[in-house]
Amino acid sequence: MKFTKLVLVGALLAAGAAFAEGEATDPAAKAREAVMQAVGMNVGTLGKMAKGEMPYDAAAAEAAKAAIVTAAGGIAAAFEAQGGEDPTSEAKPEIWANWDDFLKNADALKVAAEGADVSSAEAIGASMGTLGGACKDCHTDYRNMKM
Numbered sequence: 001m002k003f004t005k006l007v008l009v010g011a012l013l014a015a016g017a018a019f020a021e022g023e024a025t026d027p028a029a030k031a032r033e034a035v036m037q038a039v040g041m042n043v044g045t046l047g048k049m050a051k052g053e054m055p056y057d058a059a060a061a062e063a064a065k066a067a068i069v070t071a072a073g074g075i076a077a078a079f080e081a082q083g084g085e086d087p088t089s090e091a092k093p094e095i096w097a098n099w100d101d102f103l104k105n106a107d108a109l110k111v112a113a114e115g116a117d118v119s120s121a122e123a124i125g126a127s128m129g130t131l132g133g134a135c136k137d138c139h140t141d142y143r144n145m146k147m
């Protein structure tokens with residue numbers, strides 16, 4: 001009995017944490033957020049190296065670049081299903097109304113990531129503008145910033 005109670009409390013705490021972070025519950029929204037978080041995390045790694053907040057590491061930089069290319073290539077599949085209403089979703093309905101244009105934005109990110117020079121911290125810094133521009137272009141049209 002005690003064990004069951006603990007499990008229940010644990011589950012409730014986990015659910016509470018998920019809500020506190022504004023995590024999506026709709027599977028389609030979750031898939032979108034996962035792919036974007038992968039993009040964000042790896043761009044964050046490159047950004048930190050460029051700013052000297054993290055020591056430059058060629059292998060880690062290449063891995064981050066490859067992960068962005070892969071994630072960008074996965075945007076189409078992750079966003080294809082609009083799914084149900086999810087209060088935490090920041091995806092605008094315009095995505096599905098302008099699907100081809102949305103995919104062009106995803107492709108632009110992939111091209112920007114493929115073209116990013118990560119051979120030094122300085123080179124990363126010089127590539128960040130193009131990468132960041134690709135994020136901004138798409139977010140401006142298709143992401144509803146709720147913060």
Ligand code: HEC
Binds near residue numbers: 090
């Ligand atoms: C093809 C369009 C597109 C591109 C390109 C794009 N994003 Fe996004 N991004 C979105 C959309 C749409 C959302 C909202 C998804 C949702 O809430 O369902 C989003 C959400 C996010 C989120 C929030 C994820 C979460 O947990 O809710 C982060 C972080 C993010 N993007 C980072 C980036 C970065 C960094 C780049 C550029 C390197 C980028 N994105 C490029 C469309 C794009």
